[in-house]
Amino acid sequence: MTQTLxxxxxxxxxxxxxGSVALIQHVGDDKSVVNAARVxxxxxxxxxxxxxxxxxIRYLLKHQHGSPxxxxxxxxxxxxxxxxxxxxxxxxxxxxxxxxxxxxVEIKDQFYTPGNFRQQAKSNRQASIEATDSLNQEKAHEVxxxxxxxxxxxxxxxxxxxxxxxxxxxxxxxxxxxxFYFTCNLRSLFHFLxxxxxPGAQWETQMYARALAQLxxxxxxxxFEAWRSLNAxx
Amino acid sequence: MTQTLxxxxxxxxxxxxxGSVALIQHVGDDKSVVNAARVxxxxxxxxxxxxxxxxxIRYLLKHQHGSPxxxxxxxxxxxxxxxxxxxxxxxxxxxxxxxxxxxxVEIKDQFYTPGNFRQQAKSNRQASIEATDSLNQEKAHEVxxxxxxxxxxxxxxxxxxxxxxxxxxxxxxxxxxxxFYFTCNLRSLFHFLxxxxxPGAQWETQMYARALAQLxxxxxxxxFEAWRSLNAxx
Amino acid sequence: MTQTLxxxxxxxxxxxxxGSVALIQHVGDDKSVVNAARVxxxxxxxxxxxxxxxxxIRYLLKHQHGSPxxxxxxxxxxxxxxxxxxxxxxxxxxxxxxxxxxxxVEIKDQFYTPGNFRQQAKSNRQASIEATDSLNQEKAHEVxxxxxxxxxxxxxxxxxxxxxxxxxxxxxxxxxxxxFYFTCNLRSLFHFLxxxxxPGAQWETQMYARALAQLxxxxxxxxFEAWRSLNAxx
Amino acid sequence: MTQTLxxxxxxxxxxxxxGSVALIQHVGDDKSVVNAARVxxxxxxxxxxxxxxxxxIRYLLKHQHGSPxxxxxxxxxxxxxxxxxxxxxxxxxxxxxxxxxxxxVEIKDQFYTPGNFRQQAKSNRQASIEATDSLNQEKAHEVxxxxxxxxxxxxxxxxxxxxxxxxxxxxxxxxxxxxFYFTCNLRSLFHFLxxxxxPGAQWETQMYARALAQLxxxxxxxxFEAWRSLNAxx
Ligand SMILES: Cc1cc2nc3c(=O)[nH]c(=O)nc-3n(C[C@H](O)[C@H](O)[C@H](O)COP(=O)(O)OP(=O)(O)OC[C@H]3O[C@@H](n4cnc5c(N)ncnc54)[C@H](O)[C@@H]3O)c2cc1C
Ligand SMILES: Cc1cc2nc3c(=O)[nH]c(=O)nc-3n(C[C@H](O)[C@H](O)[C@H](O)COP(=O)(O)OP(=O)(O)OC[C@H]3O[C@@H](n4cnc5c(N)ncnc54)[C@H](O)[C@@H]3O)c2cc1C
Ligand SMILES: Cc1cc2nc3c(=O)[nH]c(=O)nc-3n(C[C@H](O)[C@H](O)[C@H](O)COP(=O)(O)OP(=O)(O)OC[C@H]3O[C@@H](n4cnc5c(N)ncnc54)[C@H](O)[C@@H]3O)c2cc1C
Ligand SMILES: Cc1cc2nc3c(=O)[nH]c(=O)nc-3n(C[C@H](O)[C@H](O)[C@H](O)COP(=O)(O)OP(=O)(O)OC[C@H]3O[C@@H](n4cnc5c(N)ncnc54)[C@H](O)[C@@H]3O)c2cc1C
Numbered sequence: 064m065t066q067t068l069x070x071x072x073x074x075x076x077x078x079x080x081x082g083s084v085a086l087i088q089h090v091g092d093d094k095s096v097v098n099a100a101r102v103x104x105x106x107x108x109x110x111x112x113x114x115x116x117x118x119x120i121r122y123l124l125k126h127q128h129g130s131p132x133x134x135x136x137x138x139x140x141x142x143x144x145x146x147x148x149x150x151x152x153x154x155x156x157x158x159x160x161x162x163x164x165x166x167x168v169e170i171k172d173q174f175y176t177p178g179n180f181r182q183q184a185k186s187n188r189q190a191s192i193e194a195t196d197s198l199n200q201e202k203a204h205e206v207x208x209x210x211x212x213x214x215x216x217x218x219x220x221x222x223x224x225x226x227x228x229x230x231x232x233x234x235x236x237x238x239x240x241x242x243f244y245f246t247c248n249l250r251s252l253f254h255f256l257x258x259x260x261x262p263g264a265q266w267e268t269q270m271y272a273r274a275l276a277q278l279x280x281x282x283x284x285x286x287f288e289a290w291r292s293l294n295a296x297x
Numbered sequence: 298m299t300q301t302l303x304x305x306x307x308x309x310x311x312x313x314x315x316g317s318v319a320l321i322q323h324v325g326d327d328k329s330v331v332n333a334a335r336v337x338x339x340x341x342x343x344x345x346x347x348x349x350x351x352x353x354i355r356y357l358l359k360h361q362h363g364s365p366x367x368x369x370x371x372x373x374x375x376x377x378x379x380x381x382x383x384x385x386x387x388x389x390x391x392x393x394x395x396x397x398x399x400x401x402v403e404i405k406d407q408f409y410t411p412g413n414f415r416q417q418a419k420s421n422r423q424a425s426i427e428a429t430d431s432l433n434q435e436k437a438h439e440v441x442x443x444x445x446x447x448x449x450x451x452x453x454x455x456x457x458x459x460x461x462x463x464x465x466x467x468x469x470x471x472x473x474x475x476x477f478y479f480t481c482n483l484r485s486l487f488h489f490l491x492x493x494x495x496p497g498a499q500w501e502t503q504m505y506a507r508a509l510a511q512l513x514x515x516x517x518x519x520x521f522e523a524w525r526s527l528n529a530x531x
Numbered sequence: 532m533t534q535t536l537x538x539x540x541x542x543x544x545x546x547x548x549x550g551s552v553a554l555i556q557h558v559g560d561d562k563s564v565v566n567a568a569r570v571x572x573x574x575x576x577x578x579x580x581x582x583x584x585x586x587x588i589r590y591l592l593k594h595q596h597g598s599p600x601x602x603x604x605x606x607x608x609x610x611x612x613x614x615x616x617x618x619x620x621x622x623x624x625x626x627x628x629x630x631x632x633x634x635x636v637e638i639k640d641q642f643y644t645p646g647n648f649r650q651q652a653k654s655n656r657q658a659s660i661e662a663t664d665s666l667n668q669e670k671a672h673e674v675x676x677x678x679x680x681x682x683x684x685x686x687x688x689x690x691x692x693x694x695x696x697x698x699x700x701x702x703x704x705x706x707x708x709x710x711f712y713f714t715c716n717l718r719s720l721f722h723f724l725x726x727x728x729x730p731g732a733q734w735e736t737q738m739y740a741r742a743l744a745q746l747x748x749x750x751x752x753x754x755f756e757a758w759r760s761l762n763a764x765x
Numbered sequence: 766m767t768q769t770l771x772x773x774x775x776x777x778x779x780x781x782x783x784g785s786v787a788l789i790q791h792v793g794d795d796k797s798v799v800n801a802a803r804v805x806x807x808x809x810x811x812x813x814x815x816x817x818x819x820x821x822i823r824y825l826l827k828h829q830h831g832s833p834x835x836x837x838x839x840x841x842x843x844x845x846x847x848x849x850x851x852x853x854x855x856x857x858x859x860x861x862x863x864x865x866x867x868x869x870v871e872i873k874d875q876f877y878t879p880g881n882f883r884q885q886a887k888s889n890r891q892a893s894i895e896a897t898d899s900l901n902q903e904k905a906h907e908v909x910x911x912x913x914x915x916x917x918x919x920x921x922x923x924x925x926x927x928x929x930x931x932x933x934x935x936x937x938x939x940x941x942x943x944x945f946y947f948t949c950n951l952r953s954l955f956h957f958l959x960x961x962x963x964p965g966a967q968w969e970t971q972m973y974a975r976a977l978a979q980l981x982x983x984x985x986x987x988x989f990e991a992w993r994s995l996n997a998x999x
Contacts, residue, residue: 090324090370099395099478102374104402127726133393134480136324136370140336146935149847155857156624159367159482161333166891166967168338175935183929189868191929198927206926210919210936217912224908225900227885227893229967233848233877233940234912244333246368248393258595265868265931338890361960379617380701389623390858400657400733409701417695422806423634425695432693440692444685444702451678458674459666461651461659463733467614467643467706468678492829499634499697558792558838567863567946570842572870601861602948604792604838608804627835627950629801636806712801714836716861
């Protein structure tokens with residue numbers, strides 16, 4: 064029911080070789096979901112997952128019985144831009160975080176640059192769409208790169224003037240990379256995915272959500288199958 | 298960092314061969330605490346726990362830095378009297394439960410009988426003390442046994458009259474045994490122990506808290522050592 | 532946006548003059564939901580609720596935007612049988628409880644007796660249905676009453692033998708009344724109602740859920756209207 | 766026990782006329798703390814707070830009985846720099862947030878500039894100290910101002926190139942002001958204050974913590990008095 068990872072499984076959701084999602088450790092599987100549910104009628108057991116178990120998983124998700132999906136744990140190490148992390152850390156329940164501190168350490172010059180800039184969506188004021196030719200990608204890249212380089216230089220200058228790290232970082236942009244440990248369980252992960260692997264979420268955040276799903280799905284294949292087919296939101 | 302239990306470790310906190318605490322699965326160790334903390338300064342690593350790591354653990358507990366103790370998971374299967382479970386399930390954060398349902402299944406005739414009845418404490422109106430000779434233990438046992446037997450008989454009668462299980466169980470007493478899965482992490486476990494392995498808590502509940510500690514301590518020896526020496530409450 | 536209650540609004544969900552739900556205090560209204568949501572686009576205001584506001588509320592509930600429903604608070608004082616309270620207190624998030632302690636005080640002889648006993652449902656193993664004539668109601672009442680009276684007598688005997696309150700109560704049945712303060716917000720209330728004012732929940736628990744809704748609905752009429760029409764589960 | 770605010774109480778913790786903390790609504794008072802605790806022994810009442818009540822509050826805080834401090838609610842509207850808000854929103858329990866969205870609206874050119882830049886503390890690698898003369902304040906201000914102006918210009922350029930708001934904001938710095946509703950209760954507020962009105966926390970964050978305390982203390986004078994005298998951390 065548990066497994067030691069000799070090597071980390073790592074994905075690069077933003078395709079820039081920096082932003083990453085690595086599975087560090089986990090415990091629990093589809094059978095532990097079933098056993099937690101079956102304690103309700105005193106029928107938990109150690110046999111391999113069977114068809115009846117799979118049906119029970121589907122039933123639980125369909126009827127909003129989320130608690131049996133909590134008796135497991137997934138820990139990831141994430142490298143992501145701050146604007147993504149600000150959205151991520153709004154999730155409060157069944158989730159744990161520990162992040163690198165810009166008060167302790169000098170921040171590295173790692174910043175995310177979009178492969179493609181997107182345009183504002185008309186239909187949904189919060190979302191974005193693929194850009195048309197009218198958006199000058201090259202120019203946008205230029206502005207973007209100059210902006211973070213300028214900011215990082217200012218950061219370095221403030222540090223060399225003797226300004227404390229906790230203040231100096233104030234000039235660094237939201238596209239700056241940060242890193243953190245993230246621990247969740249299958250219930251809080253499904254909740255995260257329902258909200259963040261969703262067209263309403265920011266594209267970059269969707270990419271991270273998908274990476275989490277990609278690494279977790281093989282560990283809970285029946286639960287994911289049921290969840291996807293029901294498009295359950297809990 | 299993880300370990301599969303081929304056999305369950307089981308303890309019987311109330312010494313009656315019924316009430317039990319079994320460790321079902323877990324993930325994480327002292328090193329995972331340290332690594333989660335070290336991400337703050339980008340220094341997590343896969344080396345074995347050393348003296349510096351142990352000092353860091355102590356530092357974290359002393360200064361209320363509880364979040365690094367969340368990236369791990371412990372699942373127990375518990376059999377306990379309802380009056381203990383009512384106190385237990387008041388803990389809400391970083392804890393998960395799934396309990397047998399008296400609506401689904403007919404309840405078994407398993408009830409806890411105190412080995413020794415205690416007397417009301419004078420100093421603390423909520424607590425109890427060892428009984429003196431003036432308490433007639435034999436008589437108390439008689440009353441107790443007769444009470445739950447009478448209740449269980451009424452339950453059986455109601456069921457045979459055709460009353461639904463969910464109502465019929467209403468006559469069953471708080472000393473009735475129930476069972477549940479309990480998942481926590483080291484932070485929520487320490488919080489539980491601070492409140493429940495404490496002279497202010499009900500004696501039976503203290504016994505369960507100690508059983509949890511006894512099964513968990515070998516998995517996180519440094520953290521427990523620091524926590525005990527600090528008598529930390531977080 | 533706030534209101535002092537000079538008198539408590541009290542309902543008796545189980546029609547026995549004992550079990551009760553009283554609204555003690557509250558803060559927030561439909562407009563505070565809207566304002567919390569509108570901060571997203573910097574448009575919160577102090578004007579009375581209008582049709583656009585009502586549409587926004589509906590939009591939020593439809594699209595799982597639950598957080599704006601958290602900036603308010605409702606406190607109730609509840610008197611309910613333990614078997615109901617055991618289900619209630621499984622709700623962990625956005626909810627607060629303080630309950631009378633059977634360790635501090637001697638428990639009163641107040642017990643719930645069903646007006647009508649129900650039969651086991653065939654379709655749903657957890658649920659119950661209206662009883663047919665074959666269920667001898669009179670006989671069931673007799674058994675029930677005798678059971679709790681017997682239990683309460685045993686409790687009294689144990690106390691007079693000198694047994695501590697925290698142990699003695701172990702013989703008391705789940706139908707015993709207890710009382711507690713319950714504080715929630717509109718989001719956690721809707722979650723509670725979705726699960727407990729639902730045919731799958733125990734009938735007695737449904738009655739309490741409805742009483743909560745009845746007292747809260749006049750305070751958040753637009754939110755309730757939208758929630759009911761969407762039959763939203765979040 | 767509740768009070769409508771005809772005017773908002775507003776404080777400016779960073780003394781720049783932008784960063785602000787306003788109390789929007791609240792419910793509950795010292796007496797509601799006492800009543801929630803007294804339900805334990807069935808003794809809640811509607812009389813004015815007396816000396817015995819004040820002693821009970823002190824007792825509760827001293828013995829980690831935090832739950833009676835949850836039956837109340839405080840809502841604030843906050844304007845704060847993102848680097849402060851990132852720390853703030855790590856608090857997960859008993860707290861609710863709704864923040865302005867840089868995906869919905871164009872971000873205003875409001876940025877925090879420190880009145881005084883501080884130097885890195887030697888003793889505590891995470892903290893900072895008052896700067897000595899060796900730190901060229903004027904030069905630091907110049908670099909800081911140029912940095913955010915440059916960033917804001919890049920943001921404007923990206924928008925005018927047609928880049929979607931959610932991406933364009935990526936170049937904006939952590940010193941940018943954002944605004945949000947924050948709802949907590951007295952227990953979660955005390956926890957926040959213990960960690961954030963603390964010399965180990967970032968100075969700017971301490972200022973916000975103190976503003977919260979300043980606005981809340983008059984509403985719960987007995988609880989604050991006890992809490993301060995005990996320097997309780999829960
Ligand atoms: C001076 C200082 C320095 C910091 N430095 C860093 C840093 O370098 N890196 C970093 O990532 N963070 C840092 N933090 C943030 C810190 O890790 C916490 O995220 C933050 O202080 C919120 O505290 P909390 O978890 O106690 O509060 P909440 O999240 O509000 O939780 C309240 C209480 O609930 C319990 N709890 C909540 N969730 C869980 C859970 N999942 N499991 C078990 N128990 C739970 C705990 O008892 C906790 O005290 C720092 C904080 C301070 C004050
Ligand atoms: C009809 C019915 C039958 C039931 N039968 C049983 C039974 O047989 N046995 C039994 O034990 N229970 C049973 N329950 C109780 C059920 O398992 C839940 O404990 C209860 O309904 C509270 O629901 P919740 O966890 O969604 O609420 P809360 O605890 O209030 O949580 C609110 C939300 O927060 C999230 N959340 C909270 N904690 C976590 C966490 N640790 N990890 C991830 N996400 C979290 C979830 O999204 C959840 O919806 C039953 C409930 C109902 C309604
Ligand atoms: C000796 C003893 C006697 C007790 N007597 C009584 C009694 O007479 N009556 C009674 O009702 N209970 C009683 N309790 C139970 C007590 O009130 C708590 O419900 C229980 O101890 C769980 O503690 P907790 O809330 O700290 O834990 P959790 O619910 O697990 O919370 C963990 C932490 O998260 C934070 N937190 C969680 N939820 C919130 C929230 N909504 N708002 C703010 N912060 C939050 C707090 O920091 C808390 O410490 C007693 C407990 C003990 C140990
Ligand atoms: C597309 C999109 C757009 C967004 N736009 C904005 C925006 O403009 N502004 C903004 O501030 N945020 C925005 N958010 C964030 C959103 O408000 C939530 O903070 C975030 O999605 C986390 O969701 P959650 O609260 O359900 O999750 P969690 O905090 O993990 O909570 C899990 C579940 O627990 C329950 N719960 C947790 N805490 C409480 C509580 N205190 N009271 C009652 N129930 C509780 C709820 O059932 C909840 O579903 C947006 C999110 C998405 C997906």
